[in-house]
Amino acid sequence: MPWSEALTPVRMQRVAIIAPHTALREILVLIADAGCVEIDRIDGLGHGTRGAALRLRRLRSEPTGAALSAAVPDLAVLEREGHAELLAGEAQLEERADSAVVRGATAALAGWCPADQVPRLAERFVDVGGVLVPLETPRGVDPPTLLRATGAPGRSFTSLVTAYGTVPYRDVDPSWPAGIAYVVMFGVMFGDAGHGLLLLLAAALLYRRRPRCLASLHTMWPFVAGAGIASALAGVAYGEFFGPTGVLPVLWLDPVGQPQRLLVSAVAFGGLLLALAYTAGTVNRWREGGPSTALYATSGMAGSGLFLGLVLAAAGVYLHVDAIALLGAVIATCGLGLAAIGLFVASGGGFAGTVQTGVQLFDAVVRIGSNLVSFARLAAFGLTHAALGQIVWRGTTALAHRGPGALVGAVLLFVVGNAVAFALEALVAGVQALRLEFYELFSRVFQAQGRPFRPWHVPVRHTEVSP
Template sequence: MLRAEAAIPVRMRRVAIVAPEKALRESLVRIAEAGCVEIDLAGDGGPEVRGPAATRLQRLRAEPAHPVLSEVPLDLDALEREGRADLLAGEAQLEERIGSAVRHGTVAALAGWCPETEVGATAARIAGAGGALVPLRIPRGIDPPTLLTGAATAPPAHPATTVRRSFTPLVTTYGTVPYADLDPTMAAGIVYVAMFGLMFGDAGHGLLLVVLAFLLRAGRPRRLAALRPLWPFIAGAGLAATLAGVAYGEFFGPTGVLPVLWLEPLEEPMRLLAAAVGLGAVLLAVAYAAGIVNRWREGGPSAALYTTTGIAGAALYLGLAVVAGYVWLGQVAYGVVGAVIAVVGLGLAGAGLYATTGGGPGGAVQTGIQLFDAVVRIGSNVVSFARLAAFGLTHAALGAIVWDGTTALTGRGPVGVGAAALVFLLGNALAFSLEALVAGVQALRLEFYELFSRLFEGEGRPFKPWHLPVQHLTPSSVATGAPTAAEAVPHAQAREEWS
């Protein structure tokens, strides 16, 4: 069961890492090992100041190494002589953070961000080193960094968490969700697989995608192991395509294996088109509703009321939809009510747009152009969902061509049967590959341009915690060039990456 908190990004706390100067290094090492605190660095964007470890690392000119921290201070000269770029890189990061600390007497402090649920555990971790993690108030005008729930440290075996993580790239590819906004990950994933299924509606092809997803889950093929976290996403797309194929009566084309439960795309294209546009209209309405919530959370009632992605835009959309109902049904009342709602929406949106201009005649002209664009966009966005039907028809047409070619060859003896099997296999392989690519791209385009453009008006900043593996080393182990089994026991297993 999904938690209510899953609808918003992970709640962040502003924190200060406070420690006596002599305990600062150990406290920071424990922070790095925990991997759940983003530390503010001094001098961002200014001239780079190199510490002793960074200077030695630059002189070493070694290949880029994965930074590692030692629990105890080590001889930097010995690290340089032995070519330990990994440890020098870790020490260089540690130097950067120690150098960013604010000092008062013998006490040093660093500010940063930590997920609210991790504050207690992190505070207990560094308390053993003599440090403290102190919650602070969030400064005015500063938005916390964003961490989506799918990237948090929920148990990987939890089904909802696994599915959410597979959907997360859909959102992060578009941009970073502002901290104040809703987290659309689960909704975006469900909408994407539904749209993909409508365009890729074939039960046979959908089942192939499901099989591919479970092969990825099993780590096969190995060269695609990096895609393993996406297996629920691919399985969902395959399941949606399978269900759509069952509704269309398509199983590797119109083979007759399945009865038509809803409609046959090539026989009823207008009905499929109407269903696609209707679905698009519903999705746009939901996007406007989410946009209103986001504008309210970002800037309060006025921001929600006057923006074209808030109440003003939603009223304009609703009014135009009611007017479209008048055109479709011929009821004059629909036309009057729709026109009134649309005019109210235009007035609110115009007031909001004019307030962002320099005023005067130029501002009025600019506002008029933007309002015209808003009306045109609504119409074009609704019609854009017709591509769900168009590409569904294309997939069905390809399947029909392959099946017609197959059946035409089967009555020509053994050679014809072999040729028919070849045509069936190669034709379906081509249709599967081509349509999977096209449907995937088109579903992404609809989600980004038609839906996400109403959800988000700005972009947030991603949460980037400092995380390095920590090893137990002694100064004598460096002289060997590599720690011994007894001296280089890894510290507690590094926490799963946040992002």
């Protein structure tokens, strides 16, 4: 799959379903079985007041799910034999049937379907006398959003984005970049090769659904595996293997001995991620409202220019290079001016609009600085993890040097200390990486919420219910 498709939601097609009224149930059963069509619902047409819904209410047992019979069932038999799940399925089918527009002997429904599923579904409709007609997207209506989940890692990374909100249909799908950024940030804060290997072991157990009590977390194994790989690589760079045990040499820096270098590296990495977020935000603003929206938005070109200018100005001052500082000031001023125009127009103008624009510009500048500095937490928690490992290792070696009698205590301290550091730091790193993802990055990528694609799917049973 090309990256142009992997970074966009699934293309949706507006469709009309037309069939003889006598074949409407067969069409709906096909739709429920396919599970790839979201049918438009019309409220206020007696939903929940007809046959199956009333019989379902009279049953004492609650349905654990819903199912449909391929053949037309006898509702009285279903009620008498307690088939709550089949009654629940029939009740859902009745609700969809109520939304059909009937003209004479013809019934029609409208909805949404992934474009690549339309030909296959249209062929199935022909067998029962129905047709699936592609329609143009209504003006001013955004299709529902379905993110691509290609492979196990794709499903896990998609859940990271949907936990924040629904991506608007026109926006880019940042699932893969967001997932990679998350595990890298986690690894920087959880840099220990030994602890990373433990995470890889945990990922392998989740993949095999072991232990059974954690089988529900099976879909999280790619996240855990990615975090384990990132943590192990960071541990190799830090020279950490269950603490500064000397098993690995320091290849890049010692977090405890070189905290300033780690801090500068963390903020620089955060600046790179913010630049990517501004790029994605600019693309999204262009898709949502065209070039003018992208030009003046604080999460578009204007915000990108302001961010780039401030970074260049700060770098020029830090490096004592006046040309870079001056160039940064010019770019930041241009970005600030474009943002001011966009905010002033959006506020409605006048004195109140001027005041509102000033406050929002001040907030935009302050947010850039605070968000950039916020990535210093990558260094802070990476340093904390390394410091805990050092404390445990020093205590272990101190006990071991007291003689053979203290060796058991040294081993116990090493095991328990690493277990506590692993559990505590894994929780902290996971939460902090999620916080940086949502507040510093996603807040620039997204400005609106989309509507999730909710296809109707009910499993169909092809065995007859005994009369």
